[in-house]
Amino acid sequence: MPHHQKHHYQVDCAKAHKGLFTGIFLMVICIISLILFFVFIKKDQFRNLAVLQAHIVELFIYCINAIACLIAKHHYQVDCAKAHKGLFTGIFLMVICIISLILFFVFIKKDQFRNLAVLQAHIVELFIYCINAIACLIAFFQVRELNYNRRRGVELDNILLIIAQSGLCIFTMFSIIGAQFISQLQNTRLVLINAFACLIQSMLQSVFILDASKRKASTADQVRRKPGREMVTFLLVCNFSMWAINTLETRRAESNPVQMSFYGFWAWTIITHVSTPLTIFYRFHSTVCLCEIWKGTYKIKSEYL
Incomplete structure (x- = not known):
């Protein structure tokens, strides 16, 4: 025994x-x-x-x-196969974002902890941008085996995505310029790195969405394996988290002391009022586009049967 x-x-x-x-x-x-x-x-x-x-x-x-x-x-019935890992990881990242937002709103009202509130917010944002950029690269290579429809033209969703990204590019470029010419304030280098990471992540994500929106599963094996769906699920939840950050945190003047110090209160207010609505719309619309990819890309079309 x-x-x-x-x-x-x-x-x-x-x-x-x-x-x-x-x-x-x-x-x-x-x-x-x-x-x-x-x-x-x-x-x-x-x-x-x-x-x-x-x-x-x-x-x-x-x-x-x-x-x-x-x-x-x-x-x-919703087919959630090959999505649970990405969903759980995205929810974990969403919890981190929510905790960061809570800490930001608690500490930003106290003068002695204001720099700490901005510092932790930028660190969490940088972490999310890096993880999201890596997920975009992985997803891009995973979906390459799916059939690419070259005859499918540019759709309204693609045009709206590009227009919305222009607002995000405006915000990040002004942030880069402001952080480049101010070095005496705290968190200046972190703001510069954060702006570059946001710009790179948004470009990678837009390229992935434009590419994946024209792809379809062409074999029963691809429908069964669903390549890239875990990453699409993760990106979907991540964009919802970044939408919350842009809506509740980024638009506040207190969260951008470096930019406000360089441009002045009224100039930076105008910049944020022009670019932030487009940035918020970019995150929201990216979530919608990723949801469409998640739902429709892995359904086999009758012409391939």
Whole structure:
């Protein structure tokens, strides 16, 4: 008789992944609500806000739970094969972004921690841009085996993507110029590196979206393996996170002290009001385009059967 025996436990998770992902998303919302509650409840001026957001989150969860109970008898099918790793990694990165945003809004109001708030925000942004750029390169090489339709012309989504990227390029170029000519402030080099990383990441992502939007699976083996879908899923969630950062953090003047010091308050306000809406739209539209790639690229067309 062997002294040690290996035990195998199997859990049937079929038809459970969508509920699991949605439950994890709601759990993340609850964790953020708890963090905000414990941060703000100790401050008299924010005590009512802490209680209010806690009640709103509770009401939202109760409503979602009630809706889930009502539609439980209806079945909707979404093919999520070859996407779970990218989704989990993207959710992990989204949690990092949310924590960074919370720290930013907590520290930016205190003069002694203002530089720390900007520093951690730039570090998190740089990390996300680098990870996203690497994911774009990996996804680009993975989808190359799919059939490329040269006859497919430029569509409206592609034009909107390029127009929106022009706003992001304007923002990053002005950031690079401002950081290049100011060296006496803190985080100047980090702002310069961050702007370059953002520019490179957006270009790689746009090239990938323009290329992948014209590709289709042509064999049953490609439909089964779904090359690049993990990376597409990851990029989709990442762009949603970057959209949140651009919407809540980048547009604030306090998050760009280097640029504001170089251009002045009113000049930088004009620059951000022109470029930031396009930057926000670029992240949102990239998410939509990636969703279309995720949904349609890996469905085999009848002409290849």
